[in-house]
Amino acid sequence: APGEVWLVGAGPGDPGLLTRRAASVLAAADLVLHDALPGRAVLRLVRPGATLLAVGKRKGHAPLSQAEIHAKLIEGARAGLRVVRLKGGDPFLFGRGGEEAAALAEAGIPWRVVPGVTAGLAAPAAAGIPVTHRGTARAVTFVTGHDAAGNLPDSIDWAALGRAGGTITAFMALTKLDEIALRLLAAGRPASTPVAVVAQASLPGQAVLRTTLGACTLDARRAGLPMPALVVIGEVAALAATLLPPAEPGPRRRQSA
Amino acid sequence: APGEVWLVGAGPGDPGLLTRRAASVLAAADLVLHDALPGRAVLRLVRPGATLLAVGKRKGHAPLSQAEIHAKLIEGARAGLRVVRLKGGDPFLFGRGGEEAAALAEAGIPWRVVPGVTAGLAAPAAAGIPVTHRGTARAVTFVTGHDAAGNLPDSIDWAALGRAGGTITAFMALTKLDEIALRLLAAGRPASTPVAVVAQASLPGQAVLRTTLGACTLDARRAGLPMPALVVIGEVAALAATLLPPAEPGPRRRQSA
Known part of the structure; x- marks a missing residue:
């Protein structure tokens, strides 16, 4: 019988934020191709005896091309394996x-x-930030700071996005923060617009930088935050809230700036 | 000792899409205040002996006001209970x-x-739709069709949103679909823009309507889809994909139109 492939979301890194289905699929897997992001704590949920293959792209280092990943998935399934792409x-x-x-x-x-908890929600939540809030933001846009060539995607009209009025949550945006901030400022977003940068959300190295659209580029450079980082832009980033660390083994919180 | 309150995301309805942490918090709860959306299958994960309180707002029927919900949460925590807001x-x-x-x-x-899997991702995924896709959409906006008064939120500049260029995923939008479509058409989005309406995502009654921005209002009315429904607007809604039903007990898929 031919195998099948499960495309599985691991969530932001904390194994408690994996879904129950993702955990049961990992516990039954024969072959798991995983990115760099799902860390050791998540990989411990994989069935002992399964083959683990790290295919993740780290900066300037790509063990497997996208085409090679496709070939491995297809090959595994044709060999009758239960393949997980994590x-x-x-x-x-x-x-x-x-x-x-x-x-x-x-x-x-x-x-x-198997859909997963996106860092686009988990990272702001870990910093006490609701991405939408009545009277403050009734929409949130998830956008990436990188296209295939590593540039700001030009299919995005940043000026229009800046005027649309919701929260903007930018993935993989730390190295493009200057460009993003300039475009949103040019679109009329005030320099005082609150910005939060959440690095390594839900992981032990979690750090939060609270700044503004006008100051974020310099502040982020000074803070030297670890990757991956998510940038939250909008009034919700200033909602003061007291958040306790999760009760289960996991992140201790570090506050920068 | 004073108790505490956990704000817990239940995911789109399928209990397999609950996070592991959400499940362990429910298994330890003393008092659970839940909305109408987390169904029976999710509520079965609550500790036997815990008090369940349905506070969910169904159309035109609100057992508890938001202020009353706050009061119940505070009262429970002050009584030393482990309170979950699900x-x-x-x-x-x-x-x-x-x-x-x-x-x-x-x-x-x-x-x-405890962040959860949003229907904004799970509903499109259940219909085989990736909300972002290289070369097609590099951003997705989650927006609500309802403000506090039940109108389209006027803090959203729909024209700007229409021009921004990403996927638009509208929550609670079925009754406002005509207004949303008109605004996006007025902003220059073509009438041929693909639209998918996913009703009761991940639940046994799941149904998917595939239509266009020009035809969606009439098609949705004709299809008489059940609530809740999520509307996906953008080129990704047309990405043809063969999706199998989940292996675990759960949704059978019905295709409308």
């Missing part, structure tokens, strides 16, 4: 899950998807 | 979790948040 966050939000699903469908391989 | 999806995305956190913080009650 991704940080949600597989269909900046996860290239759509490309993998398309490649699998084209090859006639059955695939399924 | 919400569909994620507590900080259109969940009024921010208001509850603010009320708790003001009352000096410790609170924590």
Whole structure:
């Protein structure tokens, strides 16, 4: 019988934020292709005896190309294996899950998807920030700071986005923060617009920088935050809230600036 | 010792899409205030002996006001109980979790948040739709069709949103679909823009309507889809993909139109 491929979201890193289905799929897997983001604590949930293959792209270092990942998934499924493609966050939000699903469908391989908790929600929450809030923001846009070539995606009209009026949550944006801030300032967002940068959300190295649109580029450079980091732009970033650390083993919080 | 309040996301309804932490918090709860959305399958995970209180707002019927919910949470925590506020999806995305956190913080009650899988990702995924896709959409905006008074939120500049260029995913938007479509058409989005309406995502009654921005109002009316429904607007809604039903007990898929 031909195998199948599960595209599985691992959530932001804390194994408590994995879904119950993701955990049961990992516990039954034969072959797991995983990114750099799902850390050791998540990988411990994989069935002992399963093959683990790190395919994650770290900066300037790509063990496997996207085409090679597709080939491995297809090959594993054709060998009758229960294959899991494990991704940080949600597989269909900046996860290239759509490309993998398309490649699998084209090859006639059955695939399924297990959505995950996105860092776009988990990172702000860990900093006590609701991405929407009555009277403050009735929309949130998740946007990436990187296109395939590592530039700000030019399919995004940043000026229009700046005027739309909701919270903006930017993924992989730390190195492009200057450009993003300039475009939003040019679109009329005030320099005083609150900004929060949440690094390594839900992980032991979690750090939060609270700043403004006008000051964020310099502040982020000074803070030297670890990656990955998520940038929250909008009035909600200033909502003061007292958040306790999670009760289960996990992140201790560090406050920068 | 004073108790504490956990603001917990239940995900889209399928109990497999609850996080592991949410499940362990429910298994230890003394008092659970839940919305209408987390269904029976999720509520079965609550500790036997815990008090369940349905506070959910169904159309035109609100057992408890928001202020009354705050009072119950505070009262429970002051009585030393482990209180869970269980919400569909994620507590900080259109969940009024921010208001509850603010009320708790003001009352000096410790609170924590457990982010959840949002229907904004799970519903499109269940229909085989990645909300972002290289070359197609590099951003997604989650927006609500309802403000506090039941109108389209006027803090959203729909024209700007229409021009920003990403996927638009509208919550609680079925009754406002005509107005949303008109505004986006007026902003220059073509009538041929693909639209998918996903009703009761991840639940046994799941149904998917595939239509266009020009035709969606009439098509949705004809299809008579059940609530809750999520509307996905943008090129990604047309990405053809073969999706299998989840292996665990759960949704059978019905295709409308």
